[in-house]
Amino acid sequence: MEYVIDNGQLILAEEAKIDRNDRGYHFGDGLYEVIRIYDGKPFTMTMHLDRFAASAKKLDMSLPMTMDQLESLLEQLIEKNQLEDGIVYVQMTRGVSQRNHLYSRSETAVITGYSQEMPAKKELLKNGIDVWVTDDIRWLRCDIKTINLLGNVMAKREAADHDCHEAVMHRDGMVTEGSSSNLFLIKDNILYTHPATNLILNGITRQVVIQIAKELGYEVIEEAFPKDVIEHADEAFITSTTSEVTPIKQFKGQVEASLEIGPITRQLQEAFEQRK
Numbered sequence: 001m002e003y004v005i006d007n008g009q010l011i012l013a014e015e016a017k018i019d020r021n022d023r024g025y026h027f028g029d030g031l032y033e034v035i036r037i038y039d040g041k042p043f044t045m046t047m048h049l050d051r052f053a054a055s056a057k058k059l060d061m062s063l064p065m066t067m068d069q070l071e072s073l074l075e076q077l078i079e080k081n082q083l084e085d086g087i088v089y090v091q092m093t094r095g096v097s098q099r100n101h102l103y104s105r106s107e108t109a110v111i112t113g114y115s116q117e118m119p120a121k122k123e124l125l126k127n128g129i130d131v132w133v134t135d136d137i138r139w140l141r142c143d144i145k146t147i148n149l150l151g152n153v154m155a156k157r158e159a160a161d162h163d164c165h166e167a168v169m170h171r172d173g174m175v176t177e178g179s180s181s182n183l184f185l186i187k188d189n190i191l192y193t194h195p196a197t198n199l200i201l202n203g204i205t206r207q208v209v210i211q212i213a214k215e216l217g218y219e220v221i222e223e224a225f226p227k228d229v230i231e232h233a234d235e236a237f238i239t240s241t242t243s244e245v246t247p248i249k250q251f252k253g254q255v256e257a258s259l260e261i262g263p264i265t266r267q268l269q270e271a272f273e274q275r276k
Contacts, residue, residue: 001013002081002114003077003080003081004016004077004112004113004114005073005074005077005090005111005112005113005114006112007110007111007112008064008065008073008110008111010073010076010077010080013114016112018112019096019110021096021097021098021099022093022095022096022110023093023094023095023096023097023103023107024091024093024094024110024147025093026099027101027148028146028147028148028149028150029059029093029094029103029148030091030092030093030094030146030147030148031052031055031056031059031061031091031092031144031145031146031147032089032090032091032092032145032146032147033048033049033051033052033089033090033145034048034087034088034089034241034242035048035074035087035088035090035241036086036087036241036242037078037083037084037085037086037087037088037115038085038276039084039085040078040082040083040084042074042075042078042088043276044204044208045071045074046071047204047207048204049067049070049071050067051145051202051204052067052070052090052092052145053067055144055145055146056092056109058141058143058144059094059144059146060103060105061092061094061109062105062109063092063109064092064108064109064110064111065111070090070111073113074088074090074113077113077114077115078115081115083115083116083117084117085117085118085119085120086115086116086117086118086119087115087116087118087241087242088113088114088115088116089113089114089115089116090111090112090113091111091112091113091147092109092110092111092112093109093110093112093147094107094109095107095108095109095110096108096110118242120244121242121243121246124165124243124246125244125245125246125247125269127247127249127261128246128247128248128249128250128261129164129165129166129238129246129247129248129249130163130164130165130248130249130250130251130252131159131164131165131166131167131168131178131238131248131250131251131252132158132159132162132164132166132167132168132252132253133167133168133169133170133227133230133251133252133253133254133255134155134158134159134167134168134169134170134253134254135169135170135171135254136151136155136169136170136171136176136199137151137154137155138151138152138169139151140198140199141198142176142177142198142199142200142201143196143197143198143199143200143201143202145201152179152180153179155167155169155179156179156180159179162252162253164252164253166178166179166180166181166238166243167179168183168230168251170226170227170254171199173226173227173228174224174225174226174227175194175224175225175226175227175230176194176199176200176224177194177200177201178238178240180240180243181203181238181239181240181243181246182194182200182201182203182205182206182238182239182240183236183237183238184209184236184237184238184239185225185229185230185233185235185236186233186234186235186236186237186262186264186265187229187232187233187234188234189218189219189264190218190219190220190221191210191213191218191219191220191221191264192220192221192223192225193206193210193220193221193222194222194223194224194225195222195223195224196222199224203239203240203241204241205239205240205241205243205244205245205272206239208272208275209239209245209268209272210222212268212271212272212275213268215271216267216268216271218264227254227255228255230251230255230257231251231255231256231257233257233259234259234260234262235247235259235260235261235262235264235265236248236251236259236265237265237268244269244272245265245268245269245272247261247265247269249261
C-alpha cells in the first residue's frame with residue numbers, strides 16, 4: 001500500500017483527490033519542496049522546510065501547520081512507505097475557491113505530498129551530461145520555489161529536443177541557472193556561480209556545495225557572468241537535490257564548448273557523498 005499526504009492528512013494514495021477549484025490547478029498558485037532521502041533518512045530537511053516557509057511568506061500565504069508538524073508528517077510518510085532511497089515531494093497551494101485572479105487571505109492552504117523511489121543517477125554522475133544554452137524566459141521571482149514552472153518546463157523540453165540532459169539559461173547574455181538546477185563554472189581553481197538573487201533559486205544542494213568548497217579551501221565567487229566565458233572554463237557542473245553534483249561535459253546551443261570532468265568536480269562529488 002502506498003500512502004500520500006492529502007490536505008494535511010496521511011491517507012492511502014487511492015483515496016486522494018484534488019478539488020477542481022484548487023488555486024494550484026487554476027493558477028499554479030502554490031509552492032513546493034523536494035527532499036532527498038538516503039538510507040531512510042531525509043537530507044537537509046530543516047533547510048528545505050525553512051525555504052518552504054520563506055516561499056510561503058513571499059507569496060503571502062498562511063501556513064496551515066507549523067514546520068515541526070510538517071516535518072513530523074513527512075517523517076511519517078517516509079516510514080509508512082518504507083522509503084530508503086528516493087525523494088519526498090511536498091506542495092502547498094493557496095487553497096480552494098471559485099476561480100478569481102484576486103485571492104483572499106481567508107482561504108486555508110492545502111498541503112499535499114508523496115514519496116518516490118529514486119536511486120542516484122550513477123552513470124550521469126560518473127560520465128557527465130550535455131547541456132543546452134538558451135534564453136531565460138521565466139518571471140523575475142525565481143527565488144520562490146513556486147509550482148508555476150512553465151518557463152523551466154519549456155527550457156527543459158528544448159534541451160531534450162537537442163539530446164541534452166539540462167538547459168542552462170541566460171538573461172541578456174548573463175548566465176542564471178539550469179532549468180532544474182544551479183550552475184557552477186571552475187577556472188584556475190576558483191568556483192563561479194550566480195549570486196542568490198531573485199533571478200535564481202538558491203538551491204539547497206547549491207548551498208551545501210558552496211560550504212563544502214570553502215571547507216576544502218577553494219574560493220567561491222558569487223557573481224553573474226556572461227555566457228561567453230563558458231568556453232574558457234576548466235570544469236563545470238550542476239547541482240540539485242536529484243542531480244547532486246553532476247559534471248558537464250559539453251555545452252551546446254548558443255555556446256559550444258567541450259570540457260573535461262576535472263579533479264575539483266570529482267573532489268566535490270566525493271565530499272558531498274561523505275556529507276550524505
